[in-house]
Amino acid sequence: MQPNFSRRISALQPSAIREILKAPDDPDLITFAAGNPSPDTFPAEKMGNLAAEIFEKDYASALQYGISEGYEPLRRDTAARLREKHGIGRRETDQLIITSGAQQAIELCAKVLLNEGDTILCEDPSFIGALNALRSYGVTLGGIPCMEDGMDLDALEEYLKSNKNAKLIYTIPDFQNPTGAVMPLKNRLKLIELAQTHNVMILEDSPYFELRYDGKSLPSLKALDESGCVIYAGSFSKTIAPGIRLGVALASQPIIQKMVVAKQVSDVHSNLFFQILVHRYIERYDLDEHIARCRKIYKSRRDTMSGALSCHLTSKLTWQIPQGGLFMWCKLRQGEDSAALCQMAKEYKVMAVPGSAFLVNDSLSSHAVRLNFSLPNEEAIKIGIKRLAQAADSLSV
């Protein structure tokens, strides 16, 4: 029997770019193509001790069904941390739900807010996983150019004035994926004002918020939100570990209540064992100290990558040093399509993602390349950048 798929899923085509990213199974391959945190940052020993304790004393509740809102003590810890440390969730009606990663926060947000045919505005380029989660509800994506200071708010304003179908603005204000851009404070305030004026919600995706290596933190959009127009999506993937699939959505109560209903029918609740474990981690250990250690590791890797690029690729590429996050965004000086470079790089056993993979219309070309510096160690970064330079040289011949 031939299945008749839904319109929403038929529209989600695997990208041609993904073929480039299919990694050969080669231990010598160095990948800058991932978005993974480094296992060197996983607090495995402490987590192991907590797991042993839970299996011994509390398995009866930790392995049982839980509630869709999330494990109450973890919700409390997380709410307190976000509010006290970052000013996020100060409004009386703000609530939060524990999700299976920020990815699920985005998906649930789409499920409760979007109808087929709605328009969603986003930075262009942006995070493919989020764009596809939005697309999976049959919406139209409107790409707003992403500048060095993030979303182009003049272009956004034009769009909102001429297009009354916009329902949601999806943005990564801190260390945007893939560009690394940070939205300045005045732009954050302006974005919120625009959203209010045009009665459009904002989905703030904030997975890298705590991974700042230089400069001063800016308040998140949610911290600036007085009217309840911002839905905040956060993650434990970069501060604890991604394999446990834990994240958070924080928004006004009516939105969170609907997300709870949607989560209940999606997966009932997120893995309860690790919700309890992360709660105890936060209670017993110093999460800030742990995050400071992550920052130190990543800052050093970023600097190593930037140094290696300066050594080998200044004649071919330009780049900004990102103040945080996991990626460097490099542009080919001559404006060539970066797909050829990424294809050739594979021959030299190094992987990078061509910028076109992040475009709202990924059939367009891009002269940018995204390089991840969190997963490979410093030795691998140095070798990988050298190989990338060789690949670039071989193309110029």
Added chain:
Amino acid sequence: MQPNFSRRISALQPSAIREILKAPDDPDLITFAAGNPSPDTFPAEKMGNLAAEIFEKDYASALQYGISEGYEPLRRDTAARLREKHGIGRRETDQLIITSGAQQAIELCAKVLLNEGDTILCEDPSFIGALNALRSYGVTLGGIPCMEDGMDLDALEEYLKSNKNAKLIYTIPDFQNPTGAVMPLKNRLKLIELAQTHNVMILEDSPYFELRYDGKSLPSLKALDESGCVIYAGSFSKTIAPGIRLGVALASQPIIQKMVVAKQVSDVHSNLFFQILVHRYIERYDLDEHIARCRKIYKSRRDTMSGALSCHLTSKLTWQIPQGGLFMWCKLRQGEDSAALCQMAKEYKVMAVPGSAFLVNDSLSSHAVRLNFSLPNEEAIKIGIKRLAQAADSLSV
């Protein structure tokens, strides 16, 4: 700002029945209202040993991102077990995906197959969690009466002949929730024939399949499926533990491929640590021996409940002894609405779910009550049934 919710989520209203189910926080309360397995069945010690080993030696991969299809060795184990032990997945094009519980298998199936306005047929009454997952894609549910031998296939055939909008049949052929009904072999074959004739897919929800206490196992619908019309949803919740949120969907390759795309945007993948842990459990220990132990515990609880009902409630209730699963389905002899009994039961510190909670149209009344016998121990079952009898007596006055 007032959010404008999607049509699909606006249609999902919390049921009035849920108010009855809000448990007072009273340690003396006995609940027959849950659907939980017993913590006495959780293999916590073995799981703890495996967890310690993973945290020590394999944390770098177990805490990292994984692939949306699921951890390859667990997929292999699960496919082998389903095929060799149960004949499920014998078709060359059958594939499987690891999901966050059977709930997510159902949700992903809905997401990839259903458009707003499609009609889905299901047993009436049926499992609310699945009905709501289907409803969350804006479909119309057509309830087919559930008899002692499961879905009324004459009624189904009538419906299919007169209604060309049907897209999917949702069924729990083994120990149906809430009725405990088992679909006989000839009905299974007939159901598949009807699905093929009318070009409708079948979603087989099979969480209790391995929890049979009497009689001989019947082949699952998927084991009888030659044409690829059946999508099988299974769960580790009742055979290992529900808090880890692991399940499986098995179907023809094109369907699983779309479910992988949908899962990628939903939660990227299920908790990888526990996928590895369950794989090692299956590899190292005897899962069948463990399941035999679960069956022994539950059979004894079922018999205790049935005995207590015979002692105290024969004048008020009728029931069949279910051959498996977690529930007894009892009907008030005089055909009264069971909501009053469940409401009164709370006064006597015992909780049960009125049958109306499981109806496709839950504003109708029902004279049935669902009693769970897996969670309370035998002592609690005896006391709880006595209390239920007192509640019933107090209503008759």
